[in-house]
Amino acid sequence: xxxxxxxxxxxxxxxxxxxxxxxxxxxxxxxxxxxxxxxxxxxxxxxxxxxxxxxxxxxxxxxxxxxxxxxxxxxxxxxxxxxxxxxxxxxxxxxxxxxxxxxxxxxxxxxxxxxxxxxxxxxxxxxxxxxxxxxxxxxxxxxxxxxxxxxxxxxxxxxxxxxxxxxxxxxxxxxxxxxxxxxxxxxxxxxxxxxxxxxxxxxxxxxxxxxxxxxxxxxxxxxxxxxxxxxxxxxxxxxxxxx
Amino acid sequence: xxxxxxxxxxxxxxxxxxxxxxxxxxxxxxxxxxxxxxxxxxxxxxxxxxxxxxxxxxxxxxxxxxxxxxxxxxxxxxxxxxxxxxxxxxxxxxxxxxxxxxxxxxxxxxxxxxxxxxxxxxxxxxxxxxxxxxxxxxxxxxxxxxxxxxxxxxxxxxxxxxxxxxxxxxxxxxxxxxxxxxxxxxxxxxxxxxxxxxxxxxxxxxxxxxxxxxxxxxxxxxxxxxxxxxxxxxxxxxxxxxx
DNA sequence: GAGTGGTCTAGACCACATG
DNA sequence: ATGTGGTCTAGACCACTCC
Numbered sequence: 431x432x433x434x435x436x437x438x439x440x441x442x443x444x445x446x447x448x449x450x451x452x453x454x455x456x457x458x459x460x461x462x463x464x465x466x467x468x469x470x471x472x473x474x475x476x477x478x479x480x481x482x483x484x485x486x487x488x489x490x491x492x493x494x495x496x497x498x499x500x501x502x503x504x505x506x507x508x509x510x511x512x513x514x515x516x517x518x519x520x521x522x523x524x525x526x527x528x529x530x531x532x533x534x535x536x537x538x539x540x541x542x543x544x545x546x547x548x549x550x551x552x553x554x555x556x557x558x559x560x561x562x563x564x565x566x567x568x569x570x571x572x573x574x575x576x577x578x579x580x581x582x583x584x585x586x587x588x589x590x591x592x593x594x595x596x597x598x599x600x601x602x603x604x605x606x607x608x609x610x611x612x613x614x615x616x617x618x619x620x621x622x623x624x625x626x627x628x629x630x631x632x633x634x635x636x637x638x639x640x641x642x643x644x645x646x647x648x649x650x651x652x653x654x655x656x657x658x659x660x661x662x663x664x665x666x667x668x669x670x671x672x673x
Numbered sequence: 674x675x676x677x678x679x680x681x682x683x684x685x686x687x688x689x690x691x692x693x694x695x696x697x698x699x700x701x702x703x704x705x706x707x708x709x710x711x712x713x714x715x716x717x718x719x720x721x722x723x724x725x726x727x728x729x730x731x732x733x734x735x736x737x738x739x740x741x742x743x744x745x746x747x748x749x750x751x752x753x754x755x756x757x758x759x760x761x762x763x764x765x766x767x768x769x770x771x772x773x774x775x776x777x778x779x780x781x782x783x784x785x786x787x788x789x790x791x792x793x794x795x796x797x798x799x800x801x802x803x804x805x806x807x808x809x810x811x812x813x814x815x816x817x818x819x820x821x822x823x824x825x826x827x828x829x830x831x832x833x834x835x836x837x838x839x840x841x842x843x844x845x846x847x848x849x850x851x852x853x854x855x856x857x858x859x860x861x862x863x864x865x866x867x868x869x870x871x872x873x874x875x876x877x878x879x880x881x882x883x884x885x886x887x888x889x890x891x892x893x894x895x896x897x898x899x900x901x902x903x904x905x906x907x908x909x910x911x912x913x914x915x916x
Numbered sequence: 917g918a919g920t921g922g923t924c925t926a927g928a929c930c931a932c933a934t935g
Numbered sequence: 936a937t938g939t940g941g942t943c944t945a946g947a948c949c950a951c952t953c954c
Contacts, residue, residue, distance in 0.1 A: 606732050
């Protein structure tokens, strides 16, 4: 439940856009009217609008108004950015997901690993390799390194489900920023061995560096995915505000 | 040249992070100190910090301060989100880029095309298919549809370079929001015919819907890329502010 | 000129971290 | 208790669009 004023406004407007109260290409009430309607300051209204713009729901036009640009006819307009989680994917495609832990070990970062992961050389890391399957077909692998000191008590059983569920739930850790790079590259021998590539010789790769709320980098993950499943969505706003 | 106060602060702080004045993992001066230093209101300082956080440069911690989380040792920390443009890619990999226009025609959107592109059925569209090559090797194709009425005078010659240069430069159009989806999928016969796939049987695909500053959708593009070149970067912030 | 969004200020109160 | 960031307000002025 949102407590902040701007969050309440954000959710209300978002819902009204989704249910068609404010349809695609229409204009929202003016900021002055919204300020009146919600009985708050203009700043709070503007903050809510700013988040909606980041979501790709609306776009402001100086002198004219705030226009709805979410087209319900387009599937891509899901409203959220980022990679589909494995479970969302399973839901969408209607298959039964499963995870297998192939590697779970402690390692110390040498120079090469430090270069790749961004952890300092000599860091104690927990190395995890998992495969994920859909109805028995292995469609992706996740290779992760966690800063061991930050994930005390992590066990293979926790990893079988979601590491994040353990970090955020059991450990009470708060996640901050995550930086991701997506590429498509040649399938390695290991990919062919572990995944059911169905003849494909290339894979989608997402590499991510994750920081906790204290700004400490706690995770590096390389997720490799069989073509045909991988899906990533993003909304970009022209950097008029940052130029 | 930035005119707004928050933009000036943003650029100054950004530069000081990049040149090591505020190194990785250090804390910026407090908001109160920055307010003093820049002789402005706290709001302007906070707005600059907010953009830096979106860029993945800093992360705030209530009660503690604002921490620098940009690690210059990681290539991925380039500071900007989004897909590398073809020319940036050429620069990074050191090859000579070239573009060939394969199709340039006017079409009317039927139901099927409307479904894919998001344009209304019956719209007059300019259909463009281009191949892009590196030192003679064709590594990607871009298939675009533009709302013809919005791109008057567009010619194959303009398209040979950058369509955006024509839109923003010659036409003075302002681009607004862009929504993108990235997938990896099977290479089609057309892919194999047009691109030098070097034996690869999968391609990276980016589909994008672009809106102009008036909120009108003007472009749909499907960019298909040979594995090994495609690169996309993004910074995600935990949605504490939007939950 | 009237209405819209874009920027900025000055000040207030709250939640959290640290000593 | 002090300092930090998080939220909010009330009001001001500017730039742009449209009549």
